[in-house]
Amino acid sequence: AQTVTQSQPEMSVQEAETVTLSCTYDTSESDYYLFWYKQPPSRQMILVIRQEAYKQQNATENRFSVNFQKAAKSFSLKISDSQLGDAAMYFCAYSLWGGSEKLVFGKGTKLTVNP
Amino acid sequence: NAGVTQTPKFRVLKTGQSMTLLCAQDMNHEYMYWYRQDPGMGLRLIHYSVGEGTTAKGEVPDGYNVSRLKKQNFLLGLESAAPSQTSVYFCASSSPPSGNTIYFGEGSWLTVV
Known part of the structure; x- marks a missing residue:
């Protein structure tokens, strides 16, 4: 079974600074997707970024980028120029390619942004 | 744009109720x-279609x-609620091919006393 591990229960960053959230996963599959979801206090699940495992190029979305290391099974999220609105729980998730989009989530990292 | 809508948003149940x-x-x-999402946990898949x-x-x-x-509806039933089922429940939907965006509802808070 696939597992996703987020080893940092909480992180904090100063406004305008950069922070990196860590995620490792375990799978025997070669084709899959990895995601970072943001969950603000409203509990809404918001997709931040997606990475296809077959792509070597790291995904980027504005201030958000990932460092995908397939051999190491590592998938970290970098947030640049942190903003107060970035404060939330961040979940790393995995789904198998060709499957029915079933997501396996990590336990999350709570990000605090200090003014 | 309704997207994914969950009903009810909040509910308190007594043990054994459905x-x-x-x-x-x-x-x-x-x-x-x-x-379902429990404190200190990520979301865990209950059932899917x-x-x-x-x-x-x-x-x-x-x-x-x-x-x-019906294609547009997915019902989750609790036949005999237990305190261990106190949680926040999220519904989501998506379409093939794989890798497409998954859309989540806003969550339903369920407390079993």
Whole structure:
């Protein structure tokens, strides 16, 4: 079974600074997707970024980028120029390619942004 | 844009009572899912459906039943609620091919006393 591990229960960053959230996963599959979801206090699940495992190029979305290391099974999220609105729980998730989009989530990292 | 709508948003149940959570999506998605989120945990898959009339078990299916009689609706039932089922429940939907965006509802807070 696939597992996703987020080893940092909480992180904090100063406004305008950069922070990196860590995620490792375990799978025997070669084709899959990895995601970072943001969950603000409203509990809404918001997709931040997606990475296809077959792509070597790291995904980027504005201030958000990932460092995908397939051999190491590592998938970290970098947030640049942190903003107060970035404060939330961040979940790393995995789904198998060709499957029915079933997501396996990590336990999350709570990000605090200090003014 | 309604997207994924969950009903009810909040509910308090007594142990042993039954209830049904309704999920409705207006995006003509093939796939639908029910997840639960407990404190300090990520979301865990309860049941899912890959099409009208089909359902399958996820990671934590015990104590729940589901039905997908219509493509746009996915019902989650608790036949005899237990305090361990106190949680926030999320419905989600998506369509193939894999890797497409998964849309989540806003969550349903369920407390079993």
